[in-house]
Amino acid sequence: MSVTDLLILAFHNLMLHKVRSLLTSLGIIFGVGSVIAMMAISEGAKHEALRQIEAMGVDRIILSSRKPPQTGQEATESGNSRNTYLEYGLTHEDLAAILRMDNVLSIESARNTRSVVLSGVTKLDVSLLGVSDGFLDASRSRITEGRWFSPADRNQAVCVLGVDAKRALFPLSRKSVVGCTIPVGRHVFEVVGVLENSKGSVIPGIGSPNSAIFIPEKTSDGLFAGVSVEKLSARGRALSFVDFDTLLVRVADVAYIDHTARRISGYLRKVHREKRDWEIFVPLEILRQREQTQNIFTIVMSSIAGISLLVGGIGIMNIMLANVYERRKEIGTRRALGAQKSDVIWQFLTETVFLTSAGGAAGVLLGYGIAEAVSAFASWPVLFSTDAVLLSLIISAVTGIVFGTYPAWKAAQQNPIDVLRSE
Amino acid sequence: MSTGQETGSGEIEGSPALILRDIRKSYRTGSGELPVLKGISFTVGRGEFLGIMGSSGSGKSTLLNVLGLLDVPTSGEYILSGRTTSRLDDRELTVLRNRRIGFIFQSFHLFPHLTVRQNIEVPMIYAGKKPAYRRMVAARMAEKVGLSHRLDHRPTQLSGGECQRVAVARSMVNHPAFLLADEPTGNLDEKTGTDIMDLFHRLHRSGATIVMVTHNPQYENQFDRTIWLRNGLIERETRP
Incomplete structure (x- = not known):
């Protein structure tokens, strides 16, 4: 019996009982559907996380300053006002010491002046950062308008805007904002460029480069003198002294990054x-941890998938066994007319595999639909991998083979004598 | 068989279609062996129309199963187209059944979801024939039984007599050594039954070997020879 004959026969027999065929493959449809949907959602989440981590750079160690618990505060009182001073975080000495270490190639720094940036009377969610010259590359951003700082800009009241900061400050401007000025506190800065971080990095300690205003480090030191006003109240001022909020350490050899960290x-x-x-982040290490977590997740998912396919497969085996019993007259007739046992086995096996494969294909579509719906409603990122689809289809077919073999074998044992008996 | 000569199909020229020698069949039951066939011997010549008659319990069905290679005798020799069948395994018996025996059942056993043409093609599928050849032969056989106009109908759209004609056409597609008919008119009214018997006569006249198992004594005169079974033995042989 040729493969074409087998396929035509299987199709005929399944179409004979459309509803039954559909109900039989429901287990596989939902099993595969849920797996595809979960895979798409988890792949999407994984991809998004990896993208963010990678955006920070795998050859970096990121150090950030952290405000410690409010102890060891120094306070001075004069009259009614009470000023508090807090000195914390990464210092110039730290930078110099780390720079001297083996495997450290360069360090770029950023300090948040914690100045309030206003647009009219509205306080904007924009920070003013004093950064070192190499910060543009270190933060993996690029200039979209104008230019980055040159050595001549040191101590000058110039700034580069992140794209979101530009949008916040100049919401109506469609033209270039280079040459415009922005007031921050008592100072006025001239815009020399606009930068964009297309990867959407979030840098520990300073946040997204897109929503910041950058000024040269020297300018920041000169105008703000390492002092940040945290809070102002009638009873006094809370002042912080922070040298650097973030240090981006670039290593020479990524292989030794753990050691350096x-x-x-x-x-x-x-x-x-x-x-x-202080806090330390090694994106590569986070990446590895993520991958490990992902592996565990994959194992759990595979187990769920395995169980659902097992349940689906048992359902199919059950129906196919009933099917064999119901069709014993047909089987007997075929055997009498010259069908070998192997022909009968192939016939039933093809039907089962046809059923599970079609169920698998429908499941892939269902999973696609579920994931797209989740993506649309919950705005989660989803990612469909060809591997998952192929694997689902292969597993569906294998399920058919595994759970179709026994009913097919059972069918082949049918004694053709039974049909010859006159009814 | 001494003067026999092998032909391409493994058949020996001039030999009988089938020979049964001392066929015995017994079934094991709770209370011991139950003999059903107690030594049956006969020969069916090529082109012969043989009737096998007997009341129920005479061993008719068991003999039919043995003749159809669906059951193996406990002892004795069954030679079909010059081949001894007793040592063949299930695979070889199936091949022989497919190529050498044309089955016609009392209740037709057509596949309801297939068309007349597809039904007629079934034994050829198992013989590994190509679709184009199958279509051609099916059309020719349908013409032989007078159903050319019904090729694309399904069995549910046919009368009982037409269904049995389809079954007859199906039985002949692999050019078997003999047609084995089991009560072929049992499910038909008298008029249609007569039509079917006429069809068998027509096939017989054109050279077909036919073995028909029936309990209808009125057909006795229509066979070349009739074997009467009783209690697992041949009671008598009659000729019209």
Whole structure:
């Protein structure tokens, strides 16, 4: 019996009982559908997380300052007003010491002046950052308008805007904003360029480069002198002294990044003692942890998929066994007319595999639909991988083979004598 | 068989279509062996129209199963187209059944979801024939039984007599050594039954070997020879 004959026969027999065929494959349809949907959602989440981590750079170690618990505050009182001072975070000495370490190639820095940026009377969610010259590349951003700082800009009242900051400050402007000025506090800065971070990085300590205004480090030191006003009240001022909010450390050899990160941590622990005012991020390490978590997730998902396919498969086996019993006259007649046992086995196996494969294909479509719906309603990122689709189809077919074999074998055992008996 | 000569189809020229020698068949039951066939011997010549008659319990059905290679005798020899069948395995028996025996059942056993043409093609599918050849032969056989105009109908759209004609056409597609008919008129009214018997006579006249198992004594005169079974033995043979 040729493959074409087998397929035509299987199709004929399944179409004979359309509703039954559909109901039989429901288990597989929903099993595969849920797996495809879950895979798409988890792949989407994974992709998004990896993208963000990668955007920070795998050859980087990111250090950020952290405001410690409110202890060890120094306070001065004069008259009614009470000023508090808080000095914390990464210092110039730290930077110099880390820069001297092996495997450290360069360090770019950023300091948040914590100035309030206003548009009219509205306070904008925009930070004013004093950054070192190499910060543009280190933050993986690019200039979309104008230019980045040149050595001649040191100590000058110039700034570069992140795209979101530009939109906030100049909501109506369609033209270039280079040459415009923006007031911050008592100072006025001239815009020399606009930058964009298309990867949407969020840098620990300073947030997204897109929603910041950048000024040269020297300008920041000169105008704000390392002092940040945290809070102003009638009773006094809360002042913070922070040298750097973020240090982007670039390593020479990524293979030793863990080692370098350990050395930096060791140094900072020693120098900052119990003041827990710093944090360290190694994007590569986070990446690895994510991948590990992902692997666990994949195992769990595969188990769920396996169980649902097992349940679906058992359902199919059950129906196929009933089917064999119901069609024993047909089987007997075929055997009498010259069908080999193997022909009968192939016939039923083809039907089952046809059923599960079609169910698998329908499941892929269903999963696609579910994932798209979730994506539309919950605005989660989803990602469909060809591998998942192919794997689902293969597994569906294999389910058909596994759970179709016994009913097919059972069918082949049908004794043709039974049909010859006169009714 | 001493003067026999092999032909391309494995048949020996001039030999009988089938020979049964001392066929015995017994079934094991709770209370011991139950003999059903107790030593049956006969020969069917090529082109012969043989009737097998007997009341129920005479061993008719068992003999039919043995003749149709659906059951193996406990002892004895069954030679079909010059081949001894007793040592063949299930696979070989199936091939022989497919190529050498044309089955016609009392209740037709057509596949309801297939068209007349597709039904007629079934034994050829198992013989590994190509679709174009199958279509051609099916059309020719349908013409032989007078159903050319019904090729694309389904069995549910046909009368009982037409269904049995389809079954007859189906039985002949692989050019079998003999047609084995089991009560072929049993499910038909008298008039249609007569039509079907006429069809068998026509096939017989054109050279077909036919073995018909029936309990209808009025057909006795229509066979070349009739074997009467009783209690698992041949009671008598009659000729019209």
